[in-house]
Amino acid sequence: MRTTVSGITSRILSSNATVFVLLAVIFAVVFALNPGFAEPMSLMAFVKKAAPLILLAIGQYFVIVSGEFDLSVGSLVGAQVVIAALLIDGNESATLPVILLMFAGGIVVGLVNGLVTTLLKVPSIITTLGTMLVLYGAIRWLTGGAPTGSLSTAFRAAGRQGVDDVPLIGQLPWALLIVLVVGVGAVFLMRSPWGRTLIAVGDNDQAARFAGARVWWVKTAAFTLSGFLATGAGILIGGYAGVTAQVGEGMEFTAITAVVLGGVVLGGGRGWVVAAMAGALTVEALFTLFNQLSVPSTVRPAAQGLIIIAAVAYAAIDRARRARTVTETHPTPRHTDVATP
Amino acid sequence: MKPTSSTATARRAPLSTTTVVYLALLGILLVGGIVVAATGDTLFSNANLVDMLTRSSLLGFIAIGQTLVILCRSLDLSVGYVVALSSLVAATTMDGDPARIPLAMAAALGVAAVIGLVNGLVVTKLKVNAFIATLGVGLIVKGYLDTWYAGPAGEVAPAFQAFGYTRIGPLPLSAIVMVALAGAGIWFLHYTRTGHHMFAVGGDTDVARMSGVRTDRTVIVAHILCAVAAGVAGLLIASRFGTGSALVYDDGYDLESIAAVVLGGTYLLGGRGGIGGTLGGVFILATLDTVFNVLSVDPFIKDVLRGVIIIAAVAIYARRRLTRKPDRFGGHVDPPPRPAPGDGAEAAHVKGGVA
Numbered sequence: 232m233r234t235t236v237s238g239i240t241s242r243i244l245s246s247n248a249t250v251f252v253l254l255a256v257i258f259a260v261v262f263a264l265n266p267g268f269a270e271p272m273s274l275m276a277f278v279k280k281a282a283p284l285i286l287l288a289i290g291q292y293f294v295i296v297s298g299e300f301d302l303s304v305g306s307l308v309g310a311q312v313v314i315a316a317l318l319i320d321g322n323e324s325a326t327l328p329v330i331l332l333m334f335a336g337g338i339v340v341g342l343v344n345g346l347v348t349t350l351l352k353v354p355s356i357i358t359t360l361g362t363m364l365v366l367y368g369a370i371r372w373l374t375g376g377a378p379t380g381s382l383s384t385a386f387r388a389a390g391r392q393g394v395d396d397v398p399l400i401g402q403l404p405w406a407l408l409i410v411l412v413v414g415v416g417a418v419f420l421m422r423s424p425w426g427r428t429l430i431a432v433g434d435n436d437q438a439a440r441f442a443g444a445r446v447w448w449v450k451t452a453a454f455t456l457s458g459f460l461a462t463g464a465g466i467l468i469g470g471y472a473g474v475t476a477q478v479g480e481g482m483e484f485t486a487i488t489a490v491v492l493g494g495v496v497l498g499g500g501r502g503w504v505v506a507a508m509a510g511a512l513t514v515e516a517l518f519t520l521f522n523q524l525s526v527p528s529t530v531r532p533a534a535q536g537l538i539i540i541a542a543v544a545y546a547a548i549d550r551a552r553r554a555r556t557v558t559e560t561h562p563t564p565r566h567t568d569v570a571t572p
Numbered sequence: 573m574k575p576t577s578s579t580a581t582a583r584r585a586p587l588s589t590t591t592v593v594y595l596a597l598l599g600i601l602l603v604g605g606i607v608v609a610a611t612g613d614t615l616f617s618n619a620n621l622v623d624m625l626t627r628s629s630l631l632g633f634i635a636i637g638q639t640l641v642i643l644c645r646s647l648d649l650s651v652g653y654v655v656a657l658s659s660l661v662a663a664t665t666m667d668g669d670p671a672r673i674p675l676a677m678a679a680a681l682g683v684a685a686v687i688g689l690v691n692g693l694v695v696t697k698l699k700v701n702a703f704i705a706t707l708g709v710g711l712i713v714k715g716y717l718d719t720w721y722a723g724p725a726g727e728v729a730p731a732f733q734a735f736g737y738t739r740i741g742p743l744p745l746s747a748i749v750m751v752a753l754a755g756a757g758i759w760f761l762h763y764t765r766t767g768h769h770m771f772a773v774g775g776d777t778d779v780a781r782m783s784g785v786r787t788d789r790t791v792i793v794a795h796i797l798c799a800v801a802a803g804v805a806g807l808l809i810a811s812r813f814g815t816g817s818a819l820v821y822d823d824g825y826d827l828e829s830i831a832a833v834v835l836g837g838t839y840l841l842g843g844r845g846g847i848g849g850t851l852g853g854v855f856i857l858a859t860l861d862t863v864f865n866v867l868s869v870d871p872f873i874k875d876v877l878r879g880v881i882i883i884a885a886v887a888i889y890a891r892r893r894l895t896r897k898p899d900r901f902g903g904h905v906d907p908p909p910r911p912a913p914g915d916g917a918e919a920a921h922v923k924g925g926v927a
Contacts, residue, residue: 533715
């Protein structure tokens with residue numbers, strides 16, 4: 232277990248983690264265009280905006296690294312926010328029960344995704360597509376197109392408030408603390424036996440099964456975590472941006488993009504959770520950059536598409552090249568390539 | 573309709589997956605017919621049949637192409653954008669002039685083919701996962717559409733609208749063309765070399781390559797054909813609307829076509845299945861839609877029911893595959909003589925597709 236600082240830096244510098252370079256470049260450009268963005272205040276605002284996607288990316292990372300997909304998270308975020316607004320309806324005392332209910336709901340959706348995928352052997356892209364249809368249908372059925380009710384102030388605190396009067400940065404957003412706690416938790420989780428099994432399952436689930444791993448349980452837990460974190464993202468985004476019927480739409484693809492930008496391989500078995508978080512930051516930084524450059528909103532999807540393809544192609548080709556050179560020099564491939572979080 | 577899984581399966585097992593798909597279709601037609609009859613209406617009236625077939629033709633074109641791509645263990649999420657783009661190219665090129673119909677059709681399908689080629693090249697040469705590659709290419713097309721076409725544009729010639737509205741008896745012309753294209757697709761898969769290669773590449777890319785199949789070229793061809801099929805769907809949109817529309821990309825055809833393909837019994841990891849089953853899957857989805865329509869089910873509940881039915885159907889196929897696995901050699905599990913589980917280079921290749 233290389234927990235040393237040098238181990239971490241060498242991993243960041245390895246081209247496996249192109250995302251850190253990309254993130255630095257984008258931030259450099261943003262700072263150059265708008266020095267004001269480097270102010271602590273603006274950075275904290277950026278963190279608040281990016282936090283929901285980071286949580287979603289961590290959840291999606293668990294699922295993707297186990298070799299599956301979770302397309303339901305966007306609609307789950309939407310459903311959670313809309314239902315919370317409906318139930319709370321401005322009533323402060325309802326905040327805590329509703330939040331608990333939301334987490335329970337997220338866990339149930341994740342469990343259903345996981346169990347249908349593992350026990351009924353439905354491909355996860357279809358399972359979670361089905362859950363997505365069901366949740367979107369539920370949102371629109373409940374709201375009739377326009378959401379009703381409103382969130383309480385206490386509910387919105389997590390997404391928009393923070394610890395005030397902190398020297399130097401002014402306000403320390405709750406969102407940042409939540410992301411840090413979840414991120415550290417995720418890193419430790421990936422070092423735990425469960426995390427190692429998850430990677431093994433994603434790499435080769437047959438081999439993992441023969442080695443005694445309970446594949447269905449490990450994968451179901453990953454889906455459940457994704458549902459749980461999507462709930463967290465829902466609370467943050469509801470707090471930050473408020474309630475609309477469109478909340479969460481398309482976020483599943485953005486989250487998958489973020490994870491893949493972080494060098495996590497679709498199909499499972501390799502990738503680092505910190506890089507997935509950096510991928511989410513990169514996507515948000517990219518959106519900020521587009522704002523700075525006042526790129527017309529209609530061109531953004533095209534730029535986003537180009538950058539994703541370029542980044543993933545670079546990583547894939549680089550990986551193939553390194554795999555070749557490693558096999559030539561060492562009889563055992565992959566020791567630099569292996570994702571041991 | 574040929575059974576599309578291996579013929580050995582058809583001989584040994586009582587039912588091929590395609591047969592099950594059509595039995596399911598029959599069951600849904602029966603149940604739907606009874607439920608609709610109970611409300612005092614009839615599902616098999618002329619109007620409802622036309623509705624059903626019209627619905628199937630649009631999704632059918634897209635799903636036929638998607639089948640080829642999925643058979644190769646790839647995926648195309650850009651089809652919705654290709655449909656929109658091709659409808660716009662057709663309508664703006666034609667601009668109401670009947671003499672330009674052939675030119676407009678060629679332009680629309682040509683543009684679609686180019687997008688398919690790009691998809692195929694990015695997947696095979698740049699080695700980007702198909703999910704990301706086609707999503708990215710789709711986003712690029714979306715950016716183009718959003719920038720240049722704020723609303724409907726162009727106008728098709730009145731004669732061209734015949735494609736969308738002509739009927740021969742209760743059969744819409746578009747549905748006939750769609751079934752003919754499906755027939756051509758089945759022939760292509762079973763009687764041409766490239767068609768056979770698609771099964772080989774989807775089954776195991778490495779084995780196919782070592783057997784001398786040009787795997788990259790096969791995948792590229794599948795992507796081009798898929799995009800062209802989506803282009804035909806775009807032509808149908810243009811002829812129905814009388815104009816090109818950018819907004820159809822929001823209708824979810826990408827995911828719905830994948831659902832139809834999987835509902836039709838094609839294995840999402842490639843190598844097994846076929847267009848015959850996909851056609852059944854498309855008809856199942858269209859029948860459901862028509863039944864919901866006739867019963868005037870809340871459109872939002874419709875989504876919920878559709879999601880549940882798709883999951884249930886795929887779960888049933890998966891069950892069949894599981895229970896049948898022991899009587900066959902191999903099965904869909906990786907055969908035992910695989911290299912050691914720790915072998916990374918090998919795993920990287922095997923893991924190429926969508927899991």
